């Protein structure tokens with residue numbers, strides 16, 4: 001249930017993983033914050049999140065919220081990207097039975113959901129396991 | 134601060150209350166508490182409620198409930214802290230009486246959840262999580278607790294069977310509580326074969342969607358005997374704390390930092406520790422939640438919560454009974470009412486009034502309720518005077 005303005009505001013993060021990095025302590029915040037959660041500093045520089053990481057935990061959503069009913073069952077997990085920033089993300093491009101904590105993951109740009117019957121199509125990041133060589 | 138007592142509590146049967154409006158559910162509980170306390174007026178009121186706007190399209194509950202309880206023009210304040218709303222409301226009543234600002238304060242909680250369909254209820258509850266960076270990805274509340282559960286299993290070896298034992302225990306307790314939404318027992322096999330909601334959580338790992346309310350009357354301890362001939366229960370500790378709203382930003386996603394912090398503050402104020410408690414009412418919105426909560430409260434060592442229900446430690450008759458009311462699991466979870474209903478159980482337990490689920494000789498107890506995945510928590514400690 002988001003408005004187009006609210007959706008538009010999130011585009012830099014959802015499409016491009018734009019974050020900010022504390023000039024004082026180096027902590028990366030995603031989404032960008034006005035106050036560093038690590039040291040309290042208010043000085044930042046723009047950065048982008050790495051697109052690879054590790055799966056810390058996951059679930060398979062079998063009873064979905066109304067906007068995701070057509071997608072269920074689908075997997076959601078927490079991925080710690082290289083450098084330590086974490087995101088909650090759908091897990092895609094794999095069998096639901098094959099998901100394992102500790103798996104290497106990569107970030108993909110995907111369709112997330114449609115806003116109602118005549119609303120905008122919402123895009124963003126999802127994560128997929130990196131194929132083991 | 135003045136010492137503060139609870140002199141009356143009230144709660145009606147919880148469940149799918151189709152025939153009753155939110156205001157009537159609340160007023161019924163409030164009237165029971167007023168009658169139980171023996172007071173002829175109240176000076177101020179707090180109403181804990183998470184999201185009546187999304188569930189029944191109604192905000193401004195301070196005015197609505199004061200109006201229908203016929204107590205206008207007293208001050209009445211709605212308190213929102215997601216599923217911890219009722220516990221945080223109690224804290225504000227405690228502060229108002231303790232400060233000397235008011236003498237008799239009614240603390241109530243209410244949620245009318247069954248008027249909307251399942252998808253809408255799932256959405257309404259999900260607003261307690263980070264809408265932009267958790268819910269946008271399609272995660273639900275059971276989903277977020279499932280993420281905690283898988284992390285706990287990964288770090289500490291907790292098993293699905295251990296989760297199921299929490300449900301079995303709390304339904305055993307709830308079968309003795311006639312006000313519970315689901316006052317029946319379940320078996321381990323039933324829990325483990327129930328439908329999967331968000332792996333590893335099954336439907337019987339989840340608390341239900343419930344209509345319900347609860348209320349309590351607070352007054353200065355020194356005035357308590359003027360109103361009631363029943364044993365007086367004193368609030369001896371209160372702690373409230375916050376944590377990050379998004380689960381993924383917490384260093385250990387299976388650890389409830391806000392609950393640990395609120396408990397530390399409450400224990401210090403009360404001058405008691407985990408070993409002094411006779412019973413605990415904890416926020417078991419999901420089976421994994423009770424496991425994480427008892428760790429954060431210091432009832433068991435960190436990582437050892439999974440074994441507690443399985444070993445009988447937290448059952449009625451065990452070393453530290455947890456959720457003898459049936460918990461959110463069996464009693465129901467009308468989110469804004471939950472924190473106040475824990476107080477109803479605590480006061481009746483400490484007064485020795487609950488019959489077959491009575492914790493024998495209970496003198497000191499603790500309630501803990503939390504919002505979202507633990508982003509806010511209220512902990513209170515009580516003693517029979």
Ligand SMILES: [Zn+2]
Pocket residue numbers: 022023024025026027036037038039040041
């Ligand atoms: Zn910093």
